[in-house]
Amino acid sequence: MSVVENIIKQHSNPGRDSLIPILQAVQEHEGFISRESVIEIGKALDLPASKIYGVATFYNQFRFSPHGKWVVQVCRGTACHVKGSAALLSRIERELGISAGGTTRDGLFSIEVVACIGACGLAPVIAVNGNFHAKVSPDDVPEILRNYRNQTVEGTK
Amino acid sequence: MIKIEVNKRQVEANKGELLLTAIRRAGIKVPTLCHFEGLPPSGACRLCVVEMDGRLIPSCATTVADGMKCQTHSSKAVRARKTIIELLLADHPDDCLYCVRNGNCELQTLAEEYGVRTRRYQGEKSTCHLDVSSPALERDPAKCILCGKCVRVCEEVQNVSAIDFAGRGSKTRIETAFNEGLNMSSCVFCGQCIKVCPTGALREKSSIKEVLEAIADPDKVVVVQHAPAISVSVGEAFGLKPGSECSGPLNAVLRRIGFDKVFDTSFTADLTIMEEGSEFLARLKGKGKLPMITSCSPGWVKFAEEFYPDMLDNLSSCKSPQQMMGAVIKNYYAEKANIDPKKIFSVSIMPCIAKKFEVTREEMLTDGVPDIDAVITTRELVRLMKMRGLDLNSIEPEPADNPLSLKTGAGKIFATSGGVMEAALRSAYHLVTGKELDSLDIKAVRGLEGRKEAKINIEGTEIGVAVVSGLKNASDLLDEIRAGRNDLHFIEIMACPGGCINGGGQPIGVTPEAVAGRMKSLYSIDKSEKYRASHLNPDIQKLYKEYLGEPLGHKSHKLLHTHYTKRDVVK
Structure with a gap:
């Protein structure tokens, strides 16, 4: 039985109002919403794929490609914005060669924009897989990313 | 009050x-x-x-x-x-x-x-990519104002839902699932979205350039056919009353544009009836599945291949009149007029967007040669006429060219929902009984309603017929049949509400009154034609005698029939 089938089975009388909980559960199990899952959910709930895609893209929480090994969350809340998080984000995007929401082709890094991470005292702040980096300037970015990349290389050795 | x-x-x-x-x-x-x-x-x-x-x-x-x-x-x-x-x-x-x-x-x-x-x-302006992936339709999201009418017509009228709103706030846009483009989506190319779009965000993929290039090429024989809906629709762009019949001026105008031969698709509508009527009778006698469903509307055919693959055996194997004309031109006519079929550039003028897709189907090649080379819509025809400074009001009417133009009233009413059914019944009655119907007007299948049903008695056999237009109406009926309804023998389905007179290639901004005017005009042309049933068309009889043999015969099978396959699209 597929992940989607399993999840849908847990809903009694699944219909269009169960769409969001189902999408959340699928993402929790698979890390992202795949094209195949959308089509499968559509068949089960009798909803067009375009509609499910529309609902899923409306919410920031859903992603359509797998996370990288390292998820770089960039806070774009008010305090971080005042402290220059826009420049920080574009530096990270440039260093990784992807834009926010994307994942590098080697599958190592993803960038995620967060409305407020709740650490305004550390602004501008980024978090990589839950590790916080405080008061980051754009010029710190290469060093931070290199650290994580090295950790991966050592891990594979 | x-x-x-x-x-x-x-x-x-x-x-x-x-x-x-x-x-x-x-x-x-x-x-x-x-x-x-x-x-x-x-x-x-x-x-x-x-x-x-x-x-x-x-x-x-x-x-x-x-x-x-x-x-x-x-x-x-x-x-x-x-x-x-x-x-x-x-x-x-x-x-x-x-x-x-x-x-x-x-x-x-x-x-x-x-x-x-x-x-x-x-x-800042939003950046968007043009979607030119499909053979029929283009989407330019930069011009989209997010009114949502295309989404609604696609979902609520056509039950296709190829597109929907995606994203949120200032980043909202209208997209196919995963933004993969219309060609990957369930879009059936009916073009109804183009007709409701208030701006230029949706439009047909134009073939004007190819047509003009072919006309300019001295080595090409450029032939054109115009669908039965065109002559009652095109006049509106030149200030004529909706429904004004313009076949004569239209033939003249097409020759001025530079087409070498002008044929009338109503002729092959008659041919379709000969084949489809015979096919229906064969099915009634147990050879094939019932109810039989018409297959002239390529938007409907694609819809069936996507959403009702279990019912593809119910579709008539007949090609649409456009494709029959294409095949007849490049085979029968080419032979008769002694023209190398490879030199023929065959153009059709259609009220339809899906016809642009239909000609690209690989089943629509005969011995590797496409039946039709380019399709232009009523709108593109109007542009072409204005480009050449031509006006339907100030041109002497001319007849279309023999031998592929003599039409009957039955062929002409193909352009409206209910017309194919009425035409088929007129000839089916004759095929069974050898007699003509007492009254050729089958009023129960006429009108702009989304669904019409009737019981027709052919010498003691009661035939259940249904006519639906608009794909939501089609789905509703097909779901009833899937659920076990079995009193229907023959169904006509057209993708566009009202049929080709309201097709996706017709002029923008058409009122329901104008559509009704076109319909009325078709029935009055039918009434005034010398021949009103397809089997009475002398040139059709000649075509069978000289070339095809008999309906459903070997040659017909090769040139005039096709097949359908389940389509896996994102839906």
């Missing part, structure tokens, strides 16, 4: 109706960009705001109440509308001159009417 006050005048309104409906009935013009007659209000564009007790309310989403008072053109309401238009224009490309909808765009018209003369809001 209740009374409301609009602009200090008493206006009568029906209980429960929308304020906008009452206002418009009173002859007051309140603009909207998103209102969709016949569907529940969406309230997306807010252009229909009127002032009521100092507040602005959307009249398209407000039900009338007794004693209601509103101002449609108070300075507050007008200012709000103008601001909305200016904001829409702030994220719209300023390239009206180069736009296919220049002069025929609702946003452009409103900007003019509301006196927008400066760019009051300037900012």
Whole structure:
């Protein structure tokens, strides 16, 4: 039985109002919403794929490609914005060669924009897989990313 | 009946109706960009705001109440509308001159009417990619104003849902699932979205360039066929009354444009009836599945391949009249006129977008040669005529070319929902009984309703027939059949509501009255034709005698019949 089938089975009388909980559960199990899952959910709930895609893209929480090994969350809340998080984000995007929401082709890094991470005292702040980096300037970015990349290389050795 | 006050005048309104409906009935013009007659209000564009007790309310989403008072053109309401238009224009490309909808765009018209003369809001414009993935339709999201009408027609009228809103806020756009483009989506290319789009965001993939190049090529013999719906639709673009019959002037105009031969698709509509009528009788005798469903509408055929693959055996194996004409031109006619089929460039003028897709289907090649080389819509035909300075009003009518133009009333009414059924019954009755129907008018299958049903008695056998147009109506009927309904023998399905006279390739901004006018005109042409049933067409009889042999025979099978396959699309 597929992940989607399993999840849908847990809903009694699944219909269009169960769409969001189902999408959340699928993402929790698979890390992202795949094209195949959308089509499968559509068949089960009798909803067009375009509609499910529309609902899923409306919410920031859903992603359509797998996370990288390292998820770089960039806070774009008010305090971080005042402290220059826009420049920080574009530096990270440039260093990784992807834009926010994307994942590098080697599958190592993803960038995620967060409305407020709740650490305004550390602004501008980024978090990589839950590790916080405080008061980051754009010029710190290469060093931070290199650290994580090295950790991966050592891990594979 | 209740009374409301609009602009200090008493206006009568029906209980429960929308304020906008009452206002418009009173002859007051309140603009909207998103209102969709016949569907529940969406309230997306807010252009229909009127002032009521100092507040602005959307009249398209407000039900009338007794004693209601509103101002449609108070300075507050007008200012709000103008601001909305200016904001829409702030994220719209300023390239009206180069736009296919220049002069025929609702946003452009409103900007003019509301006196927008400066760019009051300037900012970043959204970046969008043109979707040219499909053979029939193009989407230019940069010109989209997010009124949502295409989404609604696709979902609520056609039950296809190839597109929907994606994203949120300023990043909202209309997309296919995963933004993979129309060609990967479940889009059936009916083109109804183009007809409701207020701007140039949706349009047909134009073939004007290929056609003009072929005409300019001295080595090519360029032939053209025009569908039965064209002659009763094209006149409107030249100021004629909706439904005005223009076959004669149209033939003349096409020769002036440079086409070497002009044929009338109504002729192969008659041929379709000969094949389809015979096929129906064979099925009635147990050879094949019932109910038999017509297959002239390529949008419907694609819809069936995507959503009802279990019912593909019910579809008639007949090609559409366009494709039959294509095959007959490059085989029978080429042989008769001693022309190398490879030198023929065959153009068809259709009220349809899906026909552009149909010609690309690999089943539509005969021995590797495409039956049809290019399809242009009624709209493209009008552009071509204006480009050449031609006017239907000032040209002497001419007949179309023999031997592929003699039509019957039956062939002509193919353009309307119910017409194929009526034409088929006229000939099926003859095939069974050897006699003609007492009354050739089968009124039960006429009209603009989405579904018509009738029982027809052919010498003691009761035949259940149904006619549906609009794919939502088609789905409803097919679901009944899937659920076990078995009193129907023959079904006509057309993808566009009302049939080809309301096709996706027809002029923009057509009113339901104009569609009704075209339909009326078709039936009056039918009434006045010398031959009114396909089997009486002498040139059809000659075609069988000289070339095809008999309906469903070997040659017919090769040239005039096709097959369908399940389609895996994102749906």
